[in-house]
Amino acid sequence: MLADPHRTAQWPPRLRTAADTAAGLEHRFGALTGEDLTPPAAQREALAEALTTVPGLGALQRELVAAVRDHGAAVLTGVPWHDGSLIALSACLGVVTAEDNGSPCRMVWDIREDPQAPEDPHAQQRDRFDLHTDSTFSARPHDTVGMVCVEPAADGSGRTLLLTADRLVQALRATGHEGELARLCRPDFPFGPGHVAGTPPHRAAVLRIPDGPARVRYRFDLLHRAVGHSSAHNLAAAEVRSALAALAAVETVLADPRLITSLLLGRGDYLVLDNSRVLHGRSAVTASTGRHLRRLKLRDRTAANPTSRS
Numbered sequence: 001m002l003a004d005p006h007r008t009a010q011w012p013p014r015l016r017t018a019a020d021t022a023a024g025l026e027h028r029f030g031a032l033t034g035e036d037l038t039p040p041a042a043q044r045e046a047l048a049e050a051l052t053t054v055p056g057l058g059a060l061q062r063e064l065v066a067a068v069r070d071h072g073a074a075v076l077t078g079v080p081w082h083d084g085s086l087i088a089l090s091a092c093l094g095v096v097t098a099e100d101n102g103s104p105c106r107m108v109w110d111i112r113e114d115p116q117a118p119e120d121p122h123a124q125q126r127d128r129f130d131l132h133t134d135s136t137f138s139a140r141p142h143d144t145v146g147m148v149c150v151e152p153a154a155d156g157s158g159r160t161l162l163l164t165a166d167r168l169v170q171a172l173r174a175t176g177h178e179g180e181l182a183r184l185c186r187p188d189f190p191f192g193p194g195h196v197a198g199t200p201p202h203r204a205a206v207l208r209i210p211d212g213p214a215r216v217r218y219r220f221d222l223l224h225r226a227v228g229h230s231s232a233h234n235l236a237a238a239e240v241r242s243a244l245a246a247l248a249a250v251e252t253v254l255a256d257p258r259l260i261t262s263l264l265l266g267r268g269d270y271l272v273l274d275n276s277r278v279l280h281g282r283s284a285v286t287a288s289t290g291r292h293l294r295r296l297k298l299r300d301r302t303a304a305n306p307t308s309r310s
């Protein structure tokens with residue numbers, strides 16, 4: 001096994017799934033499919049049953065929820081990765097949705113190399129995937145994202161990259177980008193399907209700095225292109241220039257490897273992120289080594305629309 005100094009890092013915290021908890025999840029839920037557990041009511045029932053039948057699950061889920069709330073992210077080790085087990089485990093975090101999770105969308109989306117993949121090419125190819133948040137251009141991005149490792153790349157490539165919005169804000173200030181930071185907080189960046197004729201983009205800020213942790217919504221390639229087309233959406237040329245300059249400042253900060261947490265997910269490691277507080281990405285996969293992750297996307301239970309399931 002490759003030595004991994006980042007394994008000992010304090011962030012994100014690591015929580016261990018006991019063997020009997022993992023076995024209990026697999027025994028009861030491992031055969032269930034994403035389709036079985038698509039209705040939010042089915043997820044609530046699975047969660048209630050899991051809490052009474054799977055040893056140690058309640059305490060583990062409380063730890064996981066608290067870790068994501070307090071730190072923005074956590075890694076749960078020893079997690080089983082079949083659809084039903086993952087969904088029953090994750091239901092404590094919100095409602096798992098297939099919406100915008102791969103193409104065609106799935107409750108649990110397999111991330112592995114597919115050079116022929118026409119959609120979401122970054123996730124399924126070998127190139128570095130720059131730091132971003134997920135579902136950036138959805139009308140409302142997902143609240144939580146989980147990725148479990150089924151098989152790491154044998155050569156240690158494809159490392160997961162992480163950065164909190166708080167650190168991004170600190171770094172922008174520390175590098176003299178106060179003006180760009182203020183620009184990023186203005187809620188006029190065009191997110192959404194502006195390329196669809198007749199569909200106005202949703203406008204929002206890239207960064208928000210409320211009383212609590214900073215919030216972020218960011219994917220450079222899509223955002224840069226959308227801003228570049230903003231003149232078609234009544235954004236003045238000066239506003240377009242300042243928005244592009246602000247995005248460039250973010251890219252400058254993100255290029256500093258000292259800021260970025262890099263970790264190699266091992267088999268059964270389940271990374272859970274607050275998608276509004278933590279940017280994630282991936283270093284290049286340098287060999288065709290069968291790297292395989294599985295991804296879930298969740299909405300907060302209070303905000304999820306139970307009638308929106310297809």
Ligand SMILES: [Fe+2]
Binds near residue numbers: 132133134280
């Ligand atoms: Fe992503």
